[in-house]
Amino acid sequence: MSRARRTPGPWRTARRRAAAADRQDAPRPAAAAGDPALGDPALGDPPRRVLFDAYWWDRGPFSNRSVQRALIHHWHERFPQDELVLAVRGGEGAVPSDLPPGARTIGTRLYPHALSNAVELGRLARTVHADVVVAHNYTPVGRVPAVTFVHDVMFRDHPEWFSRTERAYFAPMIPLLRAADAVATSSRTEADRIEGRSGRPVTPVGLGVPRTLTDAVPRPPAGIDPGLPFALCVGRLNVRKNLEAVLRAVPLSARLGPEAPLLVVGGAEHSGVAPDLPPGTDALLASGAVRLLGAIDDAELAWLYSRAAVTAFLSRDEGFGLPVLEATHFGSPLVLADTPVFRELADGLARFVPLDAPSGDVAAALDVAWGTTPDAVLRERLLARYEWDRVVERLRGLVP
Structure with missing residues (x-):
């Protein structure tokens, strides 16, 4: 509540600050011959200096961190001629982990993410002479080329x-898209909604x-018998994920x-409105018919996906639904809510x-x-359509 009341002042001054920084008009220095940071033009595509929004690189919602890290690492591998600069949270003293080789960082100071992107990213782009900013959800204002990836609206x-508080935090997302040169998202369903x-x-x-998930060495979570048959649900504990629909089905299942x-x-962190768990949930937990594992690491999640007799994902709505793709990678059969985005992914x-x-x-x-086996042809088709090299190719194709 208090954060929502304090933010309008900085939002109103964002364009003024960006315009003042624009007037500096600092020229981009010429690259020295053979400068490895600017890549080898012989690789084909002209090299670009790209400032990435890496606000969630080391902390924050797991899904945000996962997408930012995968996007940047695969961009580096697919387009090694580009110079990558990561705008990371924590000021100039921030020391992020697991950077791509050759990438450098510049610190942000403002909070929350929306305010930092709108006010700081444009100025930082001019400081490092970036050709383009790749932002998440919130577009930098001012005279800077920007491609914004919106997770969902x-x-x-x-x-x-x-x-x-969440609604106040998300509110600038759509208005700020006016400043983007291009807008991207994960699915056609979500693209239609944003449009x-x-x-x-x-x-x-x-x-x-x-x-990090596909390469993890699978390991059972603590307290789970490796021989135990089980069904799996993955997702934050909030009302949107619709866990209660699966819980109500447990006593009626023959399995x-x-x-x-x-x-x-x-877990419940960064999860929005909590779900209303159905009557009888306490008894299911007490009997062991339902077990809440909380947050786990990639090795444990890989083990669960690869051994689940079925993975259920009955979310009321998603921008994409990454657990669908993850479960498919590991060969788990799926039961999904009949929603447009899930039909798009896994029909x-x-x-x-x-x-x-x-x-x-x-x-x-x-x-x-x-315990069924997913159709091999459809499974391979889905995984081939959604792989990170193709994602970054599509996204870089939007760079102005």
Whole structure:
């Protein structure tokens, strides 16, 4: 509440500050011959100096960190001629971990992310003489080329899923898109929503399974018997993820129970409005038919995906739905909510249940999918369509 009341002043001054910085008009220095930081033009594409929004590089919502890190690492590998500069949180003393080779950093000071991007990124781009800024959600204002990747704007369609503070924090996202040279998102479904809300053309570029997950050495979470059969749910504990629909199905399933539990991965941090768990949840937890694992690491998540008898993801809405792609990579059968974005991702590959399906129907879908093998052709087609090299190629193609 207090943060929402304090932010309007800086928002109103953002354009004035950016315009003042513009007047400095600092020229970009010429590259020295053979400068490895500027790449080898013989590689084909002209080299670019790219300032990346890396606000969530080391802390913040897990999904944000995962996407930012994967995007930047794969950009470096796919376009080694580009010079990468990461705008990281914490000022000049910030020492981020796991940087791509040759990348350098510049610190941001403002909080929250929205204010930092709008006010600071344009100035930092001029400081490092960047050719373009690649931002997440919030576009820098001022005279700087910018490509903005928007994760989703469902807060406009479903404000009831978000707290008042969250809604105030997200509010500048759509107006700031007017300053972007190009707008991208993960799915065609989400692109349609952003276009409808902003009036801007939006390019879907996809997402990919993080390499930290695919390369992890699988390890069972603490307290989980390696021989235990189980169903899996992955996602933050909030009302949008619709965990309660799966919980209501557990007592009606012929498969699920204390000897074959539902394992739930995810925490409540950065999660919005909490879910209303159905009556009987305490009894399910006490019996062991449902186990809440909280936040786990990539090795544990890889183990769970690769051994789950079925993965259920009944989220009411998503911009993309990365767990669908992750579960598919590891070969887990899927039961999904019948929503447009999930149809876009996994039509023909998953079993779908309506959002308002009776609990018995959800239980039946879980039982039918239990232990099955996804169609190999459709699985490979999905994974080939959504891989990080293709994502960064599409995104770099938007650079002005």
